[in-house]
Amino acid sequence: MNSLHQPKSCFPASSRESLLPWFRSIATLGLVCLLALPAYSAEYKKGQKVWSKHYETALLAEPSPLADAVAKVGFAEKLSIRESRGTWLRVKSDEGEGWVFQGNIAVEKPSLAPAAGWTTVEASQTDTVAAARPLEPAAKNYAQRHNAQEAEADIDWLDAQAALVSNQEIIEYLSAGQLGEYRE
């Protein structure tokens, strides 16, 4: 009776035992490879395809944030790497060819666009203060149902504080600390 209910296997028991160490090795190797896969790949190859991930990304004449823009690409546009220099990549797009900081591209195609309704600020409006997005109505209802009005008020305070930090301040912070594309 039991044998009828045992799961079928491609390998007999003795074979399974002898193959077990191999399976373990392969599984371990797979896990190591998976963990080694960079989400923000620092190593790029010529010809590699990457994607823009911002609402708008400028392709620059030189590998410097102060260089003139030679082209602009929209969200999730495919780019082909021509050359890399430090943290900068020279890429080709349908709109033209230019330099882009590697932090501004994605190695996998982004699926969700930076919708204006959520990101609140377009790339070109960096000097404005981001509007504080309040808690979603469903979350407010959740807070009410769970008598968590204090937590709700705390998050409202937090959102107001976070909104005081403008996108322009982030850029100034990056620039002053020589971070991101502003490092020398």
Next chain:
Amino acid sequence: MKALALMVLVLGLVCPVLAQAQIPGLGDITNALQKVKKTKDETARVAKGASGLSLEEEIAIGDAVAVAIVSRYGGVWRDEDATRRVNLVGRALAQYALRQDLQWRFGLLDSDAINAFSAPGGRVFITRGLYELPLSDAELAGVLAHEIIHIDQRHAIDIIARGEFWGGVTGLLADNNASYAAFESVVGETENLILDEGFDAGKEFEADQGGRELALVTGYPPGGLRAVLITIDSAQEEPGEVFSTHPSTEKRLERLPDEPLP
């Protein structure tokens, strides 16, 4: 008005017939309309995301989970300078995150525990106990980058989408009792995942590795998180809650590159 409605009705009935009759030009229009429909369907599918949740639903769940996190960890620590600092460092990192569809927010919890949390939709919290270790900018970046990766890689959302409590629920944000019950269920499971069970070790190590790379791309020394873990690991006193929802610091340190500390 009636005439206009009649014309629309007639065109609606006649156009498919004409297109099938392959009248020159109309076939192209039909193809173009089909392409538009296909693009619209594709857009709707993408807008829902691979998890089957819309962005709005993800953010609503995340916001409700944030309420639960704040409730359970002593409320928000209302220190304006510290809050400004975590938002500067956090948003500098988020500038280079994959997900630019989110409004990232960073906050401090008024708790002595040493821990950090991320809620779907872009909210990241660290406790006062962790913040006051104290943390240099590189160390703070290491901690925040780890939490950003959990959101960036949709760790919680993917688990929610796989769970039975999620299966088949549509219109999660609709204004009716069935939707309230479904929302409660999803938020409760997500809260349990984030605050009690924690992510599985694989996702935590992925967040450690991805966070290290995000910090590096942003220009911070990559050993920030490692420095924090070493500080905690080498503490003489027996601390209270320390990264209780994460794998042991020893195991995490084993998997991070042995590089100079910032």
